[in-house]
Amino acid sequence: MSSYPNLLSPITLGTITLRNRSLMGSMHTGLEETGDWGRIAAFYAARAKGGAGLIVTGGMAPNREGGVFPGAAGLFTDRDIANHRRVTDAVHAEGGHIVMQILHAGRYAYGKDCVAPSAIKSPISPFPPRELDEAGIEKQIADIATAAARAIAAGYDGVEVMGSEGYFLNQFLVAHTNRRSDRWGGTYANRMRLPVEVVRRVRIALGPEAILIYRISLIDLIPDGSTWDEVVQLAKAIEGAGATVLNTGIGWHEARVPTIATSVPRAAFAHLTARLRPEVGIPVITSNRINTPDLAERLLAEGMADMVSMARPWLADAEFVAKAASGRAAEIAPCIACNQACLDHTFSGRLTSCLVNPRACHETELTYPPAPVAKRIAVVGAGPAGMMAAIVAAGRGHDVTLFERSPEVGGQLNLARRVPGKEEFHGLVAWFATMLRQPGITLRLGAQATADDLSGFDEVVVATGVIPRDPGIPVEPGARVFSYIDILNGADPGRRVAIIGAGGIGFDVAETLVQEGPSPTLDPALWRREWGVAAPWDARGGLDPDGPHPHPAAREVHLLQRKAEKPGRQLGKTTGWIHRASLAMKRVRMRGGVNYERITPEGLWISQGADRTRQELLEVDAVVLCAGQEPERGLSAELHRRGLRHHLIGGADVAAELDAKRAIDQAARLAARL
Ligand code: NAP
Ligand code: SF4
Numbered sequence: 001m002s003s004y005p006n007l008l009s010p011i012t013l014g015t016i017t018l019r020n021r022s023l024m025g026s027m028h029t030g031l032e033e034t035g036d037w038g039r040i041a042a043f044y045a046a047r048a049k050g051g052a053g054l055i056v057t058g059g060m061a062p063n064r065e066g067g068v069f070p071g072a073a074g075l076f077t078d079r080d081i082a083n084h085r086r087v088t089d090a091v092h093a094e095g096g097h098i099v100m101q102i103l104h105a106g107r108y109a110y111g112k113d114c115v116a117p118s119a120i121k122s123p124i125s126p127f128p129p130r131e132l133d134e135a136g137i138e139k140q141i142a143d144i145a146t147a148a149a150r151a152i153a154a155g156y157d158g159v160e161v162m163g164s165e166g167y168f169l170n171q172f173l174v175a176h177t178n179r180r181s182d183r184w185g186g187t188y189a190n191r192m193r194l195p196v197e198v199v200r201r202v203r204i205a206l207g208p209e210a211i212l213i214y215r216i217s218l219i220d221l222i223p224d225g226s227t228w229d230e231v232v233q234l235a236k237a238i239e240g241a242g243a244t245v246l247n248t249g250i251g252w253h254e255a256r257v258p259t260i261a262t263s264v265p266r267a268a269f270a271h272l273t274a275r276l277r278p279e280v281g282i283p284v285i286t287s288n289r290i291n292t293p294d295l296a297e298r299l300l301a302e303g304m305a306d307m308v309s310m311a312r313p314w315l316a317d318a319e320f321v322a323k324a325a326s327g328r329a330a331e332i333a334p335c336i337a338c339n340q341a342c343l344d345h346t347f348s349g350r351l352t353s354c355l356v357n358p359r360a361c362h363e364t365e366l367t368y369p370p371a372p373v374a375k376r377i378a379v380v381g382a383g384p385a386g387m388m389a390a391i392v393a394a395g396r397g398h399d400v401t402l403f404e405r406s407p408e409v410g411g412q413l414n415l416a417r418r419v420p421g422k423e424e425f426h427g428l429v430a431w432f433a434t435m436l437r438q439p440g441i442t443l444r445l446g447a448q449a450t451a452d453d454l455s456g457f458d459e460v461v462v463a464t465g466v467i468p469r470d471p472g473i474p475v476e477p478g479a480r481v482f483s484y485i486d487i488l489n490g491a492d493p494g495r496r497v498a499i500i501g502a503g504g505i506g507f508d509v510a511e512t513l514v515q516e517g518p519s520p521t522l523d524p525a526l527w528r529r530e531w532g533v534a535a536p537w538d539a540r541g542g543l544d545p546d547g548p549h550p551h552p553a554a555r556e557v558h559l560l561q562r563k564a565e566k567p568g569r570q571l572g573k574t575t576g577w578i579h580r581a582s583l584a585m586k587r588v589r590m591r592g593g594v595n596y597e598r599i600t601p602e603g604l605w606i607s608q609g610a611d612r613t614r615q616e617l618l619e620v621d622a623v624v625l626c627a628g629q630e631p632e633r634g635l636s637a638e639l640h641r642r643g644l645r646h647h648l649i650g651g652a653d654v655a656a657e658l659d660a661k662r663a664i665d666q667a668a669r670l671a672a673r674l
Contacts, residue, residue: 004293004324006300011053011283011307014244015209016157018097020053021300022321023247023285025311026101026160027342028058029352029361032073037083041090042363047314048096051321053307055096056160056213056247057087059103062147065113066104066140066168075100075150088155099211100151101160102144102202106168107177108253115140116171117178117185117194124254137184137194140168145201158211161195161202163238164249169195170217173234174541176224188230196237203242213285214243218272221255221533225541232279239280247285247309248273257531257543258578260312262337263421264289265524267299272536274304285309291316291335291424293324310335312342315354315361330434333357336424340661343574356428358665368672371396375458377674378403380449380635383411385650385663386463387432392671393461394440401442401457403449409433411465412651413660415488419508420519421582451638459674460644462636463667466629466651471500471596478601480622484509487624494621498558498604500596501626502567504659506559507579509626514586516554526551530585550585557588558618560606564593599623631655 002008008020024047031040044055061067061074075084084100091098107116107129115136116129132140148159163169171177172194178185184193195214203212216235220226226234235246250269251259258264266289273286283306290296296308313320316335323332333356341353341360354360359367374397379390382404390402408414410429417425436443447453454460468483475481482493484505497513499506520527528534532548539545561567567590568580583590595612597605603620607613631652639646647670650663 002325003327003329004297007293007297007308008321008325013054013211013283016097016211018053019095020051020321021307022051022053022296023307023309024052024055024314025287025309026056026058026103026162027311027315027352028068028346030346030350031352031361032058033071034351037086039364041086043361044087044098045090045094046318046363048091048094048098049322050314050317050319051325052096052314053321054157054211055091055098057098057100059101059162060147062102062104063140063143065109065111065115066106066143067109067111068103068105069110075147075154081150081154084151084154084156092155097157097211099158099160099213100154100156101162102147102151103162104140104144104168106171108167116168117180120177120179122166122254134182141194141198141201144198145205148202149205152206152210156210158206158213158244159202160213160215160247161199162215163195164215164217166220166222166252166254169198170220170249170252173217173230174220174222174225176222188233192230192234192237195234196241199238199241199243212242212244213247214238215247215249217249217252218276219250219269219533219536219542221251221257221259221543222541223543225252225543226536227540228275228535228537231536232276235276235280239282243282245283245285245307246276246280248287250288256581257533260288260337261339261575261578262424263521263578263582264337265521265527266290266295268524268527270299270304275537277303277305283307289337291337292427293320293329293332312337312354315342315352316356318357318360330431332431334424334427334431336428339572339574340659344572347573353665355661355664356431358668366669366672368392368396371398371674374398375674376456377401377459377461378449378454378457379461379463380454381411381463381465381650381652382409382436382443383463383465383650383663384413384432384660385465385667386411386461387436388664388667389461389463389649389671390441391432391435391438392668393674394438396671396674398440398674400440401444402436403444403447403453405446405448407446409436409443409445415485416508418488419512420515421511421521422508423519423521449635451635451642451644454639454644454646460639460646461670462639462646462648462652463650463663464632464635464652466655467632468625469628469630471625471627473500473596474598476598476600479599481599482622482624484624484626487512493624496556496620497622497624498560498618498620499624499626500560500604501628502559502561502590502592503626503628504571506561506626507568507571507583509624510557510559510583510588511579513555513557514553514583514588517551520551548585553586553588557586558620559583559588559590560594560596561592562594566590567592629655
């Protein structure tokens, strides 16, 4: 019997039976905007082939004013229908089902033509919206219904109406954004009129058989958000208006509470879906931070939902369900919820991909075909770059020997996984270890490869990583100085600490030093308390009226950098604010524009400004160096001296701004060519 009887059991939505209960949630990939519909079809078809029960496309604008940004993809013309038909045909050919998400951004639309219930600018957009009049509202409803009809013409199995995350329909629901006094505002019955009317008209446009998903906001996480009674009232009305299934939406985009980042506990919001389920007669889908088949199975087995939505996990592994169904769950590349190659790319106008799977959204361009000639390949260093190179090369039929001087694989990932809030990295290291156990790879742990060891191979890949940079600050005898490696390996620097360098690792070290007791990421109740998340049945919008309750910091920490800018500006676009907010809650003192003078037994002497005359002592017990890295190229230099050709990848190639995303991508692309 399968380990996933619930996840793999079929479910009937209206008249359409899905082969299992996994939903690939909507993601904006940027593929549609490339206009390369062959590539788009390949992306979705790979997920259908990999077993996704039902796929939801990225959000499609119903009209120009509702697009998330000017030029955002939609289904506006008959030519668009033919393009979308290529996607639906490709998915159906793989035995899958697919619905199109209709996304009207309202005041979140990043353009001057944006419209909303009231003319109230959002805090995450510079564009004030235009308040819609009666005719304007009717136009929006008609455009959404027309988009639904076009979706059916394009072969979709239905649509998802995006009603959560603070987008247009959600904006009508709450007084925070709806100050109208006509029949579309005021009482809750009036405020919910628009979403309900949209669903009614979309159902008419779709006909009786197609799937109509309504994504409902179960917890807004903004001031003046919906109460739980209002959520339930809306859910019932949406069911009455013709929805087939309700999908869970969590938090508005402007919320100051993280909802999908890696530090959010797994399935942190599934209890809300469970609470809604008995209130309605249609199936409900749960969502957010669910990334393993075991967790999806447990949620279904415990009756918390009828289906499980996972979005980013389908970027990390296009064969998520197929691997689970064939007893290969350990081979599923895990989404670590880092956002680095998906949402961070989206928000900087780049095509989405995935840190652990560089093929995501590059299916037609990055392929791993069988090697024409099987070669003997040596890879030196089992960090992310070396491991990925070995796995891809062996997968193509090469005979790979992977040398690692330490007794375990993982490299810098082994440091990352010790940071509170980064527990997902355990799963990533475990996945790499599983994938390295394939017949084509000989793993030599505890083996420091020398140039002599490498002379007999057809190809040599050097992925020896990085060494911490010594910032060269004068240190007086008796002063205590640690490297970030010491701290992440458990060294105790005392109660008062200054951290030199506020890059990704400086922030990680600060998080580690202020943390005391269990990581909130592993304790949902504790995490909710830390971030001020209340039950929406106790507090409107699910925001604790008393705000966050952070556990007191374990240490007094200064986080410093030389650049005269706000520390953390270089962190991920969608996650930097979380790291800054988290450290601010723990009273970490973050300072930019600092010169380091010397480290003494009393602490760290710093100054500010070019003349460095006014010096100040930070009285700390120890200083931790997080001043970046240099490439470790000793072996590469020796190979050069002997004239041995080799490939340099990862941090050993370029250490500046190194992260696992670049290392893994570079390794995969090299191994695809060897
Ligand atoms: P980094 O991001 O390059 O930061 C290095 C820090 O050291 C900067 O704050 C820099 O600021 C400072 N610095 C550089 N040279 C210095 C010198 N000579 N003296 C004193 N300070 C110096 O490097 P990292 O923090 O070591 O991280 C390595 C890579 O891993 C980065 O690309 C990072 O993005 C990635 N990473 C990412 C995450 C994540 O959450 N996404 C987490 C950890 C690591 P000033 O020059 O202004 O002083
Ligand atoms: Fe998940 Fe990170 Fe990949 Fe995005 S880039 S899908 S968050 S692992």
